[in-house]
Amino acid sequence: MNLLPKSHKEFSSAEYWEKFFKKRGNKAFEWYGEYPQLCGLLHKYVKCGDKILVVGCGNSSLSADMYDVGYHNIVNIDISDVVIRQMTEKHAQDRPQMTFAKMDVLNMSEFADGEFSVVLDKGTLDAMATDETEATQAKVCQMFDEIVRVLRVGGRYVCVSLAQGHILAAILRYFTAQCWMIRVCRVMEEREDDHNLQLPVFVFVLTKFKKIPNMQSILEVSQFEDKVERYRTTEEVTGVVGEIQQYAIVRQQLNKGKVTGDNISFDLYSAESTDPRYTLHVVDCKKRLGKKFAIFIVPEGREMEWLFSTKDGREELCQSAGFERLVVVTLHRGHHYGNLEDIKEELSGKVMELAPSDIGSKQVPFLSVGDDLHCRTVRHQGTSELSGDYVIEDIESDGSFYRRLIFLSSKTVVQTEAKLLQEFTRKKGKRKKGKLSVDPHYLSWSYSSVMLAGLAFLDDCQHLLETETKLLLVGLGGGTLPMFIHRHFPQIYTEVVEIDPAVASLATEWFGFVQDERMTLHVADGVDHVKTLAKEGAKKHVIMLDADSKDSSIGMSGPPQAFLESDFLEAIHNILDAKGVLILNLICRDQSLRQATLEKIHAVFHQVYSCKLQDDVNEVVFALPNGRTTPVYVATDDVSCPVSQSLNNALSSVQDVLQKTMASTTLSKSADVLDLTVKLAGLAML
Numbered sequence: 001m002n003l004l005p006k007s008h009k010e011f012s013s014a015e016y017w018e019k020f021f022k023k024r025g026n027k028a029f030e031w032y033g034e035y036p037q038l039c040g041l042l043h044k045y046v047k048c049g050d051k052i053l054v055v056g057c058g059n060s061s062l063s064a065d066m067y068d069v070g071y072h073n074i075v076n077i078d079i080s081d082v083v084i085r086q087m088t089e090k091h092a093q094d095r096p097q098m099t100f101a102k103m104d105v106l107n108m109s110e111f112a113d114g115e116f117s118v119v120l121d122k123g124t125l126d127a128m129a130t131d132e133t134e135a136t137q138a139k140v141c142q143m144f145d146e147i148v149r150v151l152r153v154g155g156r157y158v159c160v161s162l163a164q165g166h167i168l169a170a171i172l173r174y175f176t177a178q179c180w181m182i183r184v185c186r187v188m189e190e191r192e193d194d195h196n197l198q199l200p201v202f203v204f205v206l207t208k209f210k211k212i213p214n215m216q217s218i219l220e221v222s223q224f225e226d227k228v229e230r231y232r233t234t235e236e237v238t239g240v241v242g243e244i245q246q247y248a249i250v251r252q253q254l255n256k257g258k259v260t261g262d263n264i265s266f267d268l269y270s271a272e273s274t275d276p277r278y279t280l281h282v283v284d285c286k287k288r289l290g291k292k293f294a295i296f297i298v299p300e301g302r303e304m305e306w307l308f309s310t311k312d313g314r315e316e317l318c319q320s321a322g323f324e325r326l327v328v329v330t331l332h333r334g335h336h337y338g339n340l341e342d343i344k345e346e347l348s349g350k351v352m353e354l355a356p357s358d359i360g361s362k363q364v365p366f367l368s369v370g371d372d373l374h375c376r377t378v379r380h381q382g383t384s385e386l387s388g389d390y391v392i393e394d395i396e397s398d399g400s401f402y403r404r405l406i407f408l409s410s411k412t413v414v415q416t417e418a419k420l421l422q423e424f425t426r427k428k429g430k431r432k433k434g435k436l437s438v439d440p441h442y443l444s445w446s447y448s449s450v451m452l453a454g455l456a457f458l459d460d461c462q463h464l465l466e467t468e469t470k471l472l473l474v475g476l477g478g479g480t481l482p483m484f485i486h487r488h489f490p491q492i493y494t495e496v497v498e499i500d501p502a503v504a505s506l507a508t509e510w511f512g513f514v515q516d517e518r519m520t521l522h523v524a525d526g527v528d529h530v531k532t533l534a535k536e537g538a539k540k541h542v543i544m545l546d547a548d549s550k551d552s553s554i555g556m557s558g559p560p561q562a563f564l565e566s567d568f569l570e571a572i573h574n575i576l577d578a579k580g581v582l583i584l585n586l587i588c589r590d591q592s593l594r595q596a597t598l599e600k601i602h603a604v605f606h607q608v609y610s611c612k613l614q615d616d617v618n619e620v621v622f623a624l625p626n627g628r629t630t631p632v633y634v635a636t637d638d639v640s641c642p643v644s645q646s647l648n649n650a651l652s653s654v655q656d657v658l659q660k661t662m663a664s665t666t667l668s669k670s671a672d673v674l675d676l677t678v679k680l681a682g683l684a685m686l
Helices: 008-012 014-024 035-045 062-068 081-091 124-128 134-150 165-177 234-256 311-321 340-352 446-457 461-466 480-488 501-510 526-536 566-575 591-604 642-658
Strands: 052-055 074-078 099-102 116-122 151-161 181-186 202-207 219-224 227-231 264-269 276-284 291-297 323-331 376-384 388-397 400-407 416-427 430-438 469-474 492-498 519-523 540-545 556-558 576-588 607-612 618-624 665-670 673-678
Touching (some): 062 074, 165 181, 291 311, 323 340, 376 501, 446 480, 469 526, 492 526, 556 591, 591 607
Parallel strands (some): 181 219, 291 323, 469 540
Antiparallel strands (some): 219 227, 607 618
C-alpha cells in the first residue's frame, strides 16, 4: 500500500491527509519514532501539570502514551476531519480527559492567548514547511505566530523534526527574532524504518521569554543525554546539526552498501569541546580481500603525511593492510588522548556502526604505526594580524624529528616544515642529549627542489654560480629554502621579501633563519617591493615567487592574484637579467584558471616551462625573459638529442654544486606552453 505522496508539497494539503487517514484506518502512523525513543526528552521538558496542545496529532499514539503515564490535560488538533473522528471514538472511553478537535494550526482562534504551557509538534512543521518558496515561508510564519500567541510566557514549543536545512533556518530565524531560548536536542536512538528516513531525529525545545529590548536569544545544542553546549551564533548551531546529520547518513549508506566511491570523511566531537576530536576517513578497497574491516589510528602529528592525508595514500594504506574496508582515524591538536587501548574503548561504539553489514560478530582490529601515538609537542602558539592563529609544533616520525608552522585557518596545510637534528653534549665524560636544532641541509617539499633545479635555466649557469649571483625571493615562510640556498650556493646573494612580520619573527626564532651580508630580509608587500626595485633599475639573475594566497574563494592557493597582474609581471621582467629566470610556485586546482595563469605569464615572458609534481598539487613554472631571441631549449620527446643533452648539462651544473645525482629529463609540448617534467631523485635529501 503506497501511503507516501507523489510530491512533498502534498504534505501541507488537507486533501492529502484526508485520503491518507482513510487508507490508513485506525492503525497508528509514527513518522519520527515510537514513544520509547522520545519519552526521555519529552519527560524532561513536559511536566504532568502542563496544559498541552498537540498540533497535527494525526493518528499517532503519542498523546495516548503520554496520557497513560500521567499527562491528562491534553488537547489534540488536526486538519483532517477523518482522523479527528477516528481518534475521538478510539479514546473516548479509556482516556476521557483527552480531547480532539478539527482545527487548522494556521488559525487557532478558538484558543485564548497564553492558554497553553506546552505546544507539542511531532512532524507537523516538517509537513508544513515543504519547500523554501515565499508562500510556504509565509505559512510557516503564520503557524509560528499562532503558537506564540497561545503559549504563556515561560511555556515551551516542543517540536519533533528532522531539522532539514530550510526548517532549521526557519526556526532559528523566527525564534531568535522573538528572543526565545532555543535548545536543539538530538534523539539518541534513530529509527531505520520502511520509509528510509535517513536523517536523525531532533527535538527543538523553544522557550517563550518576555521580549526585552536588546535581549539576545540563548542558543544551545544537546548531542548527548545530559550534556548541553551553548553557542554564540546560529551559524554554529547549523554547523553542529549538519555534522550530526552527515554522520547518520553516511552510517546508513555504509550499512546498506549504497556508497558510491571511496574516502568518505567526517568529524566526531566529544561532549567537552566544540572542536573536532577525531576525523574519520572510510576507505573501501575495490578488490575483494581476505580481511573485512579494521580501524587505523594515525599517530598525532602524522595526519598530514601523504599516506594519511590524501585519497590515493589512504587507498594504498587500505590495500597494504589487506582489508576490504579501512577506517583511518586522525587525532586533532588541542585534545588529550590516552594510549591505543583508551582510544579503542572510546571509538569502538561509533566505528562499529561503519562496519560492512556482513561482518557479523568478529573482533575488529585497531592498527597503528609503532607503539606511541603521542608524536606531537606544541612549542609555541600565537596570532598574526595578517594570517590569524598559528601553532609551531615538533613531530616525531619514524625516529626523526620535524618542526612545523601551521596556520589554524588551514589546519590540514603545513606552511613550513624543517628537519631537526639532535645535539649532544658531554658532561663528566658522558654523552647526553642536548637541544634540537634545525638541519640546514634539509628541504621538506619536493617543489623546493624543483625550484632549485630552475637555476639550470640560467644562461651559462655554471659561470654565474661561480661568480656573484643576485636572487630575489618573495615569500619567506619559515626560511628553509633561502637558508638552504645560502648554505649550498656561496656565490648567491639573496634578498627576501615577506609581508607578514609575525612570519618573519617565527622564521628567525624557530627555524634558524639568519641575515648577513649575503642574506637580507625586507618586511614589506611583495608587489610594492618589486615595483620599487623596477623603478630603481635594480637587476636580479633569479626571481623566485613562493607566496601563498589568503583568498580561499578561488581555486588557486598560490601565488596571490596580484602577482599575476600584467603590471607586476612587467616589473618582474624589467628587473630580471636578460639571461636570468623567473621561478614561480603555482598551486592551482582549477584547470581553466591554471591555463589562464600560464597564458598571462607567457604574454610577458619569451619562454614558459612548467614542472608538474607527481602526487602533489604544486607546480613549478619557469619563465625566461624576452631578451632571449632564440629558445635555449626546444620541446622534444627524444632525451638523447643535443637540445635535451644541453638541458641535462645545465641541470648537472646544479647537481655538481649539490654533489648529488640527477635523474633523466623528459620534455613534451602542450599548447603554447612547454611542459618540463624533471625527476629530481634525492635532491631534497641533503
